[in-house]
Amino acid sequence: MDKKRLTPPFSTAKIRITTSSDGGGSGSGSIILGKYQLGHLLGCGGFAKVYHARRLDDGTEVAIKVMEKNTSTINNNMQRLITREVSAMHRLNNHNNITKIHEVMATKSKIYLVMELAPGGDLLSKLNRHGRFSYSTTRFYFHQLISALHFCHQKGVAHRDLKPQNLLLDQHGRLKVTDFGISALREEQQLSNSFLKTACGTPAFAAPEIVFKEEYDGSKADAFSCGAILFLFLVGKLPFDDSSYTNLNLAKLGREYQFPDWVQKPARSIINRLLDPNPRTRLSIEELTELPWFKRSAMKGEESNSDQQQQFVQGIFEKSGRLMNAFDIISMSDGLDLSGLFRAGSNKKVLRLTTSVQVGSIEEKVMKIGKEEGYRVERRKGGEIGLVKGKVVLLVEIWEMAATLWLVEIKVLDGGQEFDGTQWESIASCFTSPSNELAPVFSCISCSTREQ
Numbered sequence: 276m277d278k279k280r281l282t283p284p285f286s287t288a289k290i291r292i293t294t295s296s297d298g299g300g301s302g303s304g305s306i307i308l309g310k311y312q313l314g315h316l317l318g319c320g321g322f323a324k325v326y327h328a329r330r331l332d333d334g335t336e337v338a339i340k341v342m343e344k345n346t347s348t349i350n351n352n353m354q355r356l357i358t359r360e361v362s363a364m365h366r367l368n369n370h371n372n373i374t375k376i377h378e379v380m381a382t383k384s385k386i387y388l389v390m391e392l393a394p395g396g397d398l399l400s401k402l403n404r405h406g407r408f409s410y411s412t413t414r415f416y417f418h419q420l421i422s423a424l425h426f427c428h429q430k431g432v433a434h435r436d437l438k439p440q441n442l443l444l445d446q447h448g449r450l451k452v453t454d455f456g457i458s459a460l461r462e463e464q465q466l467s468n469s470f471l472k473t474a475c476g477t478p479a480f481a482a483p484e485i486v487f488k489e490e491y492d493g494s495k496a497d498a499f500s501c502g503a504i505l506f507l508f509l510v511g512k513l514p515f516d517d518s519s520y521t522n523l524n525l526a527k528l529g530r531e532y533q534f535p536d537w538v539q540k541p542a543r544s545i546i547n548r549l550l551d552p553n554p555r556t557r558l559s560i561e562e563l564t565e566l567p568w569f570k571r572s573a574m575k576g577e578e579s580n581s582d583q584q585q586q587f588v589q590g591i592f593e594k595s596g597r598l599m600n601a602f603d604i605i606s607m608s609d610g611l612d613l614s615g616l617f618r619a620g621s622n623k624k625v626l627r628l629t630t631s632v633q634v635g636s637i638e639e640k641v642m643k644i645g646k647e648e649g650y651r652v653e654r655r656k657g658g659e660i661g662l663v664k665g666k667v668v669l670l671v672e673i674w675e676m677a678a679t680l681w682l683v684e685i686k687v688l689d690g691g692q693e694f695d696g697t698q699w700e701s702i703a704s705c706f707t708s709p710s711n712e713l714a715p716v717f718s719c720i721s722c723s724t725r726e727q
Contacts, residue, residue, distance in 0.1 A: 309331070310331060311328045311389065315327050323340050323341060325339070340387070342386045343384065344381075344386060357386060361388065363458045363460060364376040364390075366430050366432065367432060372449065374393065374452065375391040376391075377389045397441070398450075399440050401444070402439060405633050406635050410539075416442070417501075417508065420504065421563060424497055427452075431461025433458060433459040434455065436456070457475045479516060480503045483499075486524050494560060495554040495557050497560065498557055498563070502514075503549075505542070509537075514532035514550065527552055534546075545558070625684060626684075629682055629683070634681060637681060641660050644702075650663060667687070667690035670686045
């Protein structure tokens with residue numbers, strides 16, 4: 276076996292390696308080896324910068340990671356990390372939720388990794404905009420993350436630096452795991468009797484066995500990071516957050532985190548098992564994929580089917596036999612005459628409203644209105660809100676349609692004969708009347724007469 280090669284390629288995709296004695300550019304507008312033109316800076320790390328770039332021959336947009344080859348930043352250790360990153364991405368090139376690498380180029384002074392562009396930004400930025408994710412959005416992203424990670428582990432790659440900043444979104448809103456710079460390969464674990472020793476990763480997401488410099492299983496360490504990410508998605512804050520590095524790690528060992536009331540029992544159970552400080556009893560990624568909660572997420576079709584996934588991201592909904600996307604809904608919201616939507620005795624089953632406020636505020640307002648209108652408020656297993664009064668059962672679901680647009684859908688599940696148009700009007704007015712402090716950002720867009 277060629278000793279210069281860490282691993283045989285697992286992917287059929289060909290990665291071109293180009294070298295040149297000519298100096299290559301590294302700033303915006305620079306031309307790289309006559310093939311790519313660099314655009315704006317996307318981000319930078321300790322020894323690399325990532326640029327938006329365009330392929331000159333066909334205009335394809337890519338991301339290019341640029342690393343200087345001078346002695347101050349690229350030593351033998353950095354060369355090993357670069358080789359490992361290329362090797363890891365090479366064998367993972369066939370998964371839809373992992374950033375693809377297209378080409379590796381080098382000059383006397385620089386190394387260039389040409390990768391798939393993810394123009395949707397990272398999940399940390401998206402999370403900061405929304406505060407926290409709804410259950411449907413959490414399942415949508417978390418299922419893709421676990422699918423990608425399960426594939427990584429099957430191919431012998433442990434990521435070791437999972438965090439929202441390394442979870443990107445492509446142009447279709449699909450999740451992309453990136454930054455394999457400190458990943459570990461199966462061959463390295465085999466050389467050390469299947470355990471790793473290098474302390475690495477981001478403290479808030481790293482497993483305790485890593486930060487205490489114990490020997491560890493890379494796949495179990497990744498599972499701990501997934502637990503912290505799932506907590507962050509649902510709660511909107513880190514499970515472990517302390518400026519003291521020692522206190523942070525002690526909190527992990529003591530499981531010192533608390534769930535707010537809205538986190539349901541199945542999600543709590545999975546987070547608790549993933550954040551188990553003992554790696555031997557910690558839930559593995561493979562075990563996670565067999566749990567009913569995870570399988571139920573997959574069966575909803577939000578993540579596994581590419582066509583449904585694109586519909587979910589674009590916010591496509593059916594109305595009157597035609598497809599209506601988020602932009603159609605927005606265009607109907609302003610100045611919509613609601614008088615014809617509410618007729619006593621009509622068999623209307625669905626009320627839809629749009630809003631731009633954060634999902635947490637939406638849920639609080641829905642529960643407050645429900646209580647004020649005499650309904651018993653219930654939290655459902657799938658993250659929905661149930662409103663119960665007598666024989667009438669309403670189901671409230673919140674769907675993310677765009678970065679700053681949400682659809683609130685209220686359905687009659689039971690007792691429809693007792694729930695007439697007057698009651699629909701009463702519910703709608705609670706959201707849209709001037710007395711409601713959120714009224715300016717709630718717009719009623721439709722009621723449907725078809726059975727759900």
